[in-house]
Amino acid sequence: FCATFLNPGDIVLVEGPSFPGTVETILKYQGKIIEVPITPEGMSYQAIEEIVAKCGRSGEVIKGIYTIDDFHNPTGITMSENNRLMIGQLALENGIMILEDSTYSGLFFEIAPPLDMYSMNGGQGVLRMGTFSKTIATGLRLGWLQGSSEAIDAIKKTRSDMGNAPFIQTAVSRFIESSEYSSHVKEMRSLYRSQCKALTNSLTQHCSNYLEFIEPRGGFFLWPKCIGVDSAALTKSAAEEGVIFPDGSLFYQDPSLHENHIRLAFSGNSPERLGEVGLRLRKAFEKLLD
Template identity: 60%
Template sequence: MSLERRREIATFCLKKDILIVEDSTYSGLYFKSPPPPSLYSINHGLGVLRMGTFSKTIATGLRLGWMQGEESAIEAMCKTRADMGNAPFIQSAVAEFIRSGEFENHVRQMRLLYGNQCSALSDSLEEYCGDYLKFERSGGGFFLWPMAVEGDSMPLTRAAAEEGLIFPDGSLFYQDSSMHNNNVRMAFSGNSAEKLAEVGPRLKAAFERVLD
């Protein structure tokens, strides 16, 4: 989302007293240029609850998150449940990891790792599936969202599974699935660059089976 659009939303919601819940799960995992300022920072914390998770930046199985907001909002949530069921030891360990400065070093390493993996998948798709797919190279996060030039994505996901590729139909992630029945979501975060380089030729074979 552009900075101009963020400012419009932040200003409108502040005037109308609408609470914004801002998901910043992937905001730190950019590859080159950082994203525009958060809605939380634009509104100086007023009327915004900003939240994220350490499961994307530290470890997948680490079910521990964080939240920023006005003091009154945080206090109200803490009265409901202070730890959300997480072990205090885990929370203390992560807090110390952040205080030590090693967390920022770790995130920088993750940006390089995921950036290389994103490039490997993007290069492979462009080389082998350029006639079948349209997509933009991701600037961060874990996923690419390719769109099939023709055909429905459901038969494609089944044919891809036969080629050893498992990824979900992109329509599952939209409220109106009928408008996005040619999208797929492909994760590059869980495989090496060498493995991701194999995706293009395998997916090309799946396309040929579906379309021919």
């Protein structure tokens, strides 16, 4: 998208907070980022509407709206169906491309997320993308893109994948074509559900005075708000207890938007190890509050 469609100075709206990898790429291509707050319904429609009206008056070009609408990184929030419809419509009316990052969409625990925005908009004005890093193996550097044939043709002309191995591409495509990929993803769903449960149970048991969070229904992440202690101080104190995680401020361009959250990934550890996190974090909190 950036190499094909973005001119220097074009605006891309992103959720605040968002996945830094994408935000950094947009900045590398000299795009201008505007962060849109995320509510329990997903990216704020009202905020987008206001920004679109303001840019309409100033003549600034909004080229895209980047959203991780399912099991968002870092907050775990899933955008509601109504919000998808409204944002999709607004984008179409204003010629703004939706960049829908469906990286975590298949990794729901019980109930699938609402229909994707690409399908809702009948494929118009939406580029939808995902990666196999989360379902097959990290570091694969292989993903997929869905869009209109005009957009895909244009992207093919500017694409550069730094020489991704055809051997890996062929192996992954065979895996997908067989029924094994979908049964593998089903197994992943229950694995991540049990890991998430182990973490949330442990935090509820040991840290309910110190952390507030919404239980995710899929994906990799929990986004707890720290009570009474600065989240950056907590990351240091927790590291001494052997629990390492990023401070929430790393997921914003404007760190002043940060509201004292941390991001806990439950994807990389066994339920047994995740079950220890609550007690270790409680010690980290107690040291700071002493």
